[in-house]
Amino acid sequence: MIDDRMTERRKSNARANTAAWAFLITATLVSWWLGHAARNNFPAQHLAIAGVIGTALIKVWVVGLQFMELRNAPPLIRLAFAAWVVSMMVALLAIALA
Amino acid sequence: MASPGPKTMPLTGGATQKKAVVFEANGGKELRLSGETGIWIFVVGDLAVFTLFFILIMLGQREETAAFATSRAMLNVGAGVLNTLFLLTGSWFVAMGVERYRSGHLAKARRDLDFAILCGLAFIANKCSEWASKISAGLSPATDNFFMYFFIITGIHLFHVILGVGVLLYMRALTKHDSVSSLDVLKLESGGLFWHLVDLLWIVLFALFYLL
Numbered sequence: 001m002i003d004d005r006m007t008e009r010r011k012s013n014a015r016a017n018t019a020a021w022a023f024l025i026t027a028t029l030v031s032w033w034l035g036h037a038a039r040n041n042f043p044a045q046h047l048a049i050a051g052v053i054g055t056a057l058i059k060v061w062v063v064g065l066q067f068m069e070l071r072n073a074p075p076l077i078r079l080a081f082a083a084w085v086v087s088m089m090v091a092l093l094a095i096a097l098a
Numbered sequence: 099m100a101s102p103g104p105k106t107m108p109l110t111g112g113a114t115q116k117k118a119v120v121f122e123a124n125g126g127k128e129l130r131l132s133g134e135t136g137i138w139i140f141v142v143g144d145l146a147v148f149t150l151f152f153i154l155i156m157l158g159q160r161e162e163t164a165a166f167a168t169s170r171a172m173l174n175v176g177a178g179v180l181n182t183l184f185l186l187t188g189s190w191f192v193a194m195g196v197e198r199y200r201s202g203h204l205a206k207a208r209r210d211l212d213f214a215i216l217c218g219l220a221f222i223a224n225k226c227s228e229w230a231s232k233i234s235a236g237l238s239p240a241t242d243n244f245f246m247y248f249f250i251i252t253g254i255h256l257f258h259v260i261l262g263v264g265v266l267l268y269m270r271a272l273t274k275h276d277s278v279s280s281l282d283v284l285k286l287e288s289g290g291l292f293w294h295l296v297d298l299l300w301i302v303l304f305a306l307f308y309l310l
Contacts, residue, residue: 035309
């Protein structure tokens with residue numbers, strides 16, 4: 001019974017891996033475009049830079065949660081990882097834009 | 099050739115009971131940190147070092163915006179994008195391989211790891227050809243601060259990728275054992291975590307070096 005449910009969970013985890021991969025590829029292409037915009041005097045260059053850094057850190061968060069399986073980790077560890085991602089984002093944005 | 103079915107080793111009574119308690123206590127969710135504790139200590143240490151690298155690159159970008167922009171324009175963004183796709187896809191194969199191994203599908207897990215190894219080798223080949231073209235164009239770590247950071251930090255990262263391919267080969271060898279063991283699950287998860295760390299670090303390096 002429990003083993004059946006664990007098998008089901010594994011299948012759903014495999015689907016989540018594929019969804020995460022598709023998201024990460026899409027985000028990479030979007031950030032490529034944003035970077036292009038940032039370089040070519042896009043009217044809102046700061047916005048494009050923020051977009052590149054923001055997208056990178058969101059990708060990092062997805063890799064951690066899904067591929068490194070932190071979404072199944074104890075809450076304190078999940079929190080510590082989220083805190084690191086947010087601090088990185090704030091620090092890099094502050095240096096780039098402030 | 100008939101695909102061999104799942105090969106699992108029955109857990110002992112105590113372990114099954116513990117598994118059931120943990121499983122039920124979390125609403126049908128297995129709440130645990132994957133891999134061994136040691137690999138997490140390494141992950142945290144490596145993240146700390148690369149956090150410093152990320153900040154250094156960004157400070158350089160802030161202080162020498164124009165010089166960084168000129169040097170960055172000499173990079174081939176397409177090569178960076180391609181390498182990102184190789185690592186992300188490699189990570190997907192590793193995650194799938196670990197999941198399939200845990201379900202007892204050893205042959206499928208091995209095939210996933212084969213593809214992950216190919217992704218790693220493709221990254222290394224692409225990186226070497228990129229470096230070769232930069233060096234033959236007269237660019238080196240001595241050119242300016244941007245290229246100093248670029249060569250040193252992506253070099254350290256490349257070393258991680260090479261090590262990662264070695265780890266994947268070791269993981270692949272584990273899938274040749276006759277059955278799934280909880281110790282091998284931990285080893286595969288730990289190896290997978292190292293590979294995902296390499297992917298995660300590249301995501302930020304790619305943004306800072308190629309896209310800004």
